[in-house]
Amino acid sequence: MAKMTMVQAINLALTQEMAKDERVVVLGEDVGVNEGVFRVTAGLHKAYGDARVVDTPLAESAILGTAVGMALAGLRPVAEMQFDGFSYLMWGQLEGHASRFRARTQGRWTCPLVVRFPYGGGVRALEHHSESREAMYAQIPGLKVVVPSGPRNARALLVAAIRDPDAVVFMEPKRSYRAFREEVPEEEEVLELGKANVEREGSDVTLVSWGATMRAARQAAQELADARGVSVELVDLLSLAPLDKETIRASVRKTGRLVVAQEEPRSYGVASEVIAAVTDDDAFWRLVAPPRRVAGSDVVTPYFGREEKYLPDAPRIARALEEVLAC
């Protein structure tokens, strides 16, 4: 097994799926000759040429809109939005068409496509380059929303997303793109969409997170274990839609305590949904402390001069864990 960054692992998934299935087409701004601004599409243009690795005109709505047409006509398009902050321009096509072709035609037409983009803060990027708005996508019926947390699961989830019969939003935490490496097997590995991963088993408190915040969550869990012998069960959601409520509920039934850590704004976010999954259920009666959210703020994503102060980090997560443990 080779040690890879997340960028390399995503590239591996694209390379192998394009080799395996000639219907797979990659399109977006600068994804071809330039191999993507983050080099995620490195080597693809050389291997598969202009027709399957398409440098498009600069237009987010049409990148997704033409991908919808391609999917309807039998291709498997993988569209790239160059940055999170530009993805809103595709919103109409995503909500109005990609997500609902199956439902509006009762399964007669389907829209098997993937739209992937780097998202989130922490890389000292420009304005509109550090947005974290997962819940906006997760609320759209008919869409699946996937957020990998490391190279290995990024590769295995992207393969599943490309093969999925529906539209999948694949959000790549750009802070984790090159932050660390993991062993990624050359041979095929596929993870089922809609399944959370219990990354660390524990009995005192459930900590739920996803994406780049998983690193801070791991660190907080380890610190509490080392300092006070606290047993944290750490759940990595991986898919935000469908949300794996059963894994969350089972964990809370066991621990009785819940903390959710997210980078996106606090209100109307995925953390609220995770907590509701527990309060909607008999698992509620097992709670011995009010659940807590550690989250970004309901403010416009601050520029990089301030962003480190705003991103939920390990000390803030650790404090929230201590607070629910004190109840």
Add this chain to the structure above:
Amino acid sequence: MPRTEFASFSIPHLRILDERGGLDEALAPDLSPPELERLYRGMVWAREADQRMLRLQRQGRMGTFSPSTGQEAAACGPALALGERDWLVPAFRELGALLMRGVPLHRVLLFWGGFEEGNVYPGLDRTLPNAVIVGSQIPHAAGIGYALRLRGEKDAAVLCFFGDGATSEGDFHEGLNFAAVWKAPVVFVCQNNQWAISTPLAKQTAAASVAQKAVAYGMPGVRVDGNDPLAMYEATRAALARARAGEGPTLIEAATYRLMMHTTADDPTKYRGDEEVKAWEGRDPLVRLRLYLERRGHWDEARETALREEVKALIDAEVRRYESMKEFPIAAPFDNVYGTPHPNIAEQKEEFLRALEEDGRRG
């Protein structure tokens, strides 16, 4: 240094059949009498269905819909040029094109009657459902065209309809631009019916024609008398041939007129005068083709009566079919949200059905 001209352009205008049914022989398309009849039949069918749908809507037997009376030539002419392998990407005011394509009227009624079942056209695997978001279907057509080329389907092209309002949308610009850059086999037909609800063309664009917008994208643009079914057929036929030959997309502007309201929820007397409507009523596309057929000896009063009766009987049967089909499973919207099992949807479906049962028990 002198100023020189970098580029210049002109926009052709096509009209073959005049308002009294007179034909420009030099431009006449090569259509056999049965094909001409098929075209006329499609237009009559659309007109009669439109009138019937208006009554159904007023009687509360159908929902809001967008009438197409007056625009039959702009929908049926292009539809006559379509081959079986071609794709049809409609907006929502091309009743005649759908009917000529083979979409059963009861499916159209189901759509406007409020059932998703109206989006399903059994046996027609290259006809998309209506796109209600204005212009949003234009990039789809470009993407389908791209896929046809990539898959090496040289015998197929895409026919995409939209209205004049759509030409102000970003998706119009983005879609035409993509299609032109890709040389995608797409024929874009703008049904310029002069009004986007209450906004007249002069407030929609400062350009003298919609067709000239093609120049900026690097594709041919042609303005066609949209009430001339032969010109609409011919322009589309030539553009489809060009598309299939790998020469890229074309923009056709059909200059036509919406004789009725934007939708049945709209009152056009608020924003436009009777005189304008009357003037356009004098350019009725059905009358024009009928006069031509009569001149050629292909048509007479008896055939007209027989056709109207046949079409009305067909519409009656389709209306009956529509009204007998309204009992669909109430929970069907839960069944096709995803192509794979989704535990949260399954949970909510169960909850929904339980709630209905409970409502039923409590009356």
